[in-house]
Amino acid sequence: MKVLHVEMGRHLYGGARQVAYLLNGLSRFPGEHLLVCSEGAEIIEAIQNPAVAIRPFHFRGDADLGFIGQLRRLIRSEKPDMLHVHSRRADLLSALAGRLENIPMIHSRRVDNPPRWVDTRIKFQLFETIIAISEGIRAVLIEAGVPTSRVVCVPSAVDTERYRPGGDRAWFRSEFGLSEGETAIGMVAQLISRKGHELLFDALPVVLSRHPETRVLLFGQGPMEAEFRTSVRGRALENSVIFAGYRNDMARVIPCLDLMVHPAWMEGLGVSLLEAAASGVPIVATRAGGIPEIVKDGVNGRLIEPGDADGLASAIVELLDDPTRRQALGQAARRWVLERFSVDAMVEGNYRVYRSISGVEDSCADDKV
Numbered sequence: 219m220k221v222l223h224v225e226m227g228r229h230l231y232g233g234a235r236q237v238a239y240l241l242n243g244l245s246r247f248p249g250e251h252l253l254v255c256s257e258g259a260e261i262i263e264a265i266q267n268p269a270v271a272i273r274p275f276h277f278r279g280d281a282d283l284g285f286i287g288q289l290r291r292l293i294r295s296e297k298p299d300m301l302h303v304h305s306r307r308a309d310l311l312s313a314l315a316g317r318l319e320n321i322p323m324i325h326s327r328r329v330d331n332p333p334r335w336v337d338t339r340i341k342f343q344l345f346e347t348i349i350a351i352s353e354g355i356r357a358v359l360i361e362a363g364v365p366t367s368r369v370v371c372v373p374s375a376v377d378t379e380r381y382r383p384g385g386d387r388a389w390f391r392s393e394f395g396l397s398e399g400e401t402a403i404g405m406v407a408q409l410i411s412r413k414g415h416e417l418l419f420d421a422l423p424v425v426l427s428r429h430p431e432t433r434v435l436l437f438g439q440g441p442m443e444a445e446f447r448t449s450v451r452g453r454a455l456e457n458s459v460i461f462a463g464y465r466n467d468m469a470r471v472i473p474c475l476d477l478m479v480h481p482a483w484m485e486g487l488g489v490s491l492l493e494a495a496a497s498g499v500p501i502v503a504t505r506a507g508g509i510p511e512i513v514k515d516g517v518n519g520r521l522i523e524p525g526d527a528d529g530l531a532s533a534i535v536e537l538l539d540d541p542t543r544r545q546a547l548g549q550a551a552r553r554w555v556l557e558r559f560s561v562d563a564m565v566e567g568n569y570r571v572y573r574s575i576s577g578v579e580d581s582c583a584d585d586k587v
Contacts, residue, residue, distance in 0.1 A: 219576050220250040222298035222321075224289070226277055226307035230260040230466065231408070232489030233328050236351070236374050236564070237304045238264035243565030245269060249572070252296060254289065260466070280308060289315035300324060300575050302568075303345075313344040322346045322575050328374075328486045330355045330507030331412075333362050342368075347571055352487040352508025372567035373511070375559050376492035377469075383498035383552065385473030393471075394435060394460060401432045401538060404475040404499075406468065406490035407482070409440030414481030414504065419449055419459075420527035421481075421534065426458055429538045434479075437471070439464040473497040477537055477544065482506050483524050492559050495519075495551035500544045502533045512559075518551035 223241065227234040237253075238261055244251055245267040255261050257274040265272060275288055285308055293301070293315065301316040302324045303309050309325065316323045325345040330352070333342065342348060342364055350356035351374045359369050396402060407413035415436065425432055436446075436459065443461065450459045465471065468490075472478070478494035480503040487508035494501055495512060501519035503509050504526075515521040520537065522529035537544050 219248070219572060220252070220296065220298040221300055221302055221572055222252045222254065222293065222296065223302045223304060224254045224308065224312045225261060225304040226254075226256050226259075226275075227261070227305050228256050228259050229464065230264055232374070233305060233326075234259070234261045235264070235489060236326075236328075237261060239375055239377065239561050240565055240568055241265055241270045242267045243561055244569065246565070247569055250298075252292075252298065254292065277308065280311065282308075282311070285311045286315045286318070290319055293319045293321060300346075300572065302326070302572075310341050313341060317344050324349060324571060324575065326351065327355055327359065329484070330358050330486050331484050332358055333364075338363050346575055349568065349571060352511050354508035354511065355486050358507075370567075370571060372564060372571070373508075373559055374487050374489055374492065375561040375564035376489070376496045376555055377561055378496045378552075378556055380469045381472060381493045381496035383473055383548070385470065385497075387474055390471065390474035394433075394462065396433055399431060401429060401476045402474065403432060403434045403477045403479055403534070404437060404472065404494075405434065405479050406437040406472070406493075407480065408438050409436070409443045409446055411442060412483045413438075413485075414483055414524070415442075415446050416449060417481040417525065417527050417530060418479060419446075419453055419455060421531035422455055422458065423453070424528075424531035425534050425538070426455075428535050432458065432538065434459045435462045435475075436460065437462045437465060437468065468493065472499060475499050477502065477534065479530075479534065480504070480509070481522070481524070481530050482509070485509050488512060492555055495555045496559075498548040498552045500537060500547035500551060502530065502537065512554070513551075514554070518547050518554050 225237040252271045254273050256277045300322045303312045304326045323345045324347050326349045348369050350371050356371045478499050478501045485507040491512045504524040505521050506524050513519040520533040
């Protein structure tokens with residue numbers, strides 16, 4: 219079995235990191251795998267499985283029709299059994315190339331926003347199977363009219379060996395300019411509107427009135443950074459909010475946080491939440507998309523309704539008031555991801571889809587090497 223994977227994201231954000239976990243984990247199973255990615259993409263360095271052949275493409279964006287020809291030529295030369303499109307970047311271009319070469323195709327869906335007409339009537343029709351990374355996304359697709367038989371759920375995963383409790387608090391305070399005794403709240407997300415940064419800004423005055431020693435670290439980059447910085451200054455929050463940027467050492471950073479906050483309006487699952495939970499960090503988040511599959515309210519974190527700034531402030535204050543409860547919720551969060559979101563389970567779930575497409579039906583466990 220030979221699978222050609224397409225992941226065109228330049229940075230190792232949540233989706234690309236999942237593809238790296240998958241390709242590295244597939245070393246346990248027979249088969250050949252090729253990865254098409256952008257030239258200079260961070261995923262190239264993340265692939266540790268020497269059996270994966272990497273084919274960097276020069277890619278100019280979703281209007282780059284020449285990408286179709288590049289991919290068609292690679293399909294003809296490599297003759298893969300199927301094409302797995304992981305990224306929204308170039309997904310339609312990849313699907314058109316695959317259809318023109320008459321190759322079975324799989325699409326990973328990582329967002330919970332309702333699909334557009336062009337998705338349900340054109341793009342999704344080109345794929346044999348759509349892999350939803352959460353039950354929340356699967357439900358959205360089915361409600362939009364995608365046949366149930368063509369949508370399977372394979373949850374995203376977290377490397378629980380890399381992300382684990384502990385951390386060098388002295389390094390953390392020095393790195394981000396925090397004083398002894400200050401509490402660190404983290405938010406890890408692209409700087410875009412649907413992640414809910416403005417809701418957090420709305421909640422912070424109440425939080426700071428109760429816990430003025432709190433510092434909020436915003437990790438990530440995105441097109442709304444200037445707007446968010448202006449919003450922070452306008453609310454006189456610049457002494458409490460740190461724009462920490464995009465970092466590739468979050469496995470070192472996250473375990474040092476006292477609390478993770480994620481007030482997203484929409485979220486497929488939330489890889490940063492899996493990483494926080496694996497690190498034993500309690501979470502306050504919204505009941506959006508697949509988030510409730512990670513965060514169980516009152517068990518391993520707190521959930522609020524999307525858009526509820528008062529509820530967000532109350533939940534944050536509640537946990538900042540009680541360090542013992544924060545610790546208990548963090549411990550429960552790690553147990554939950556160990557049970558439900560292992561890399562092994564994610565890899566096996568994808569591999570079962572490959573076997574189904576290729577017509578092999580016996581247990582994938584029989585093929586482990």
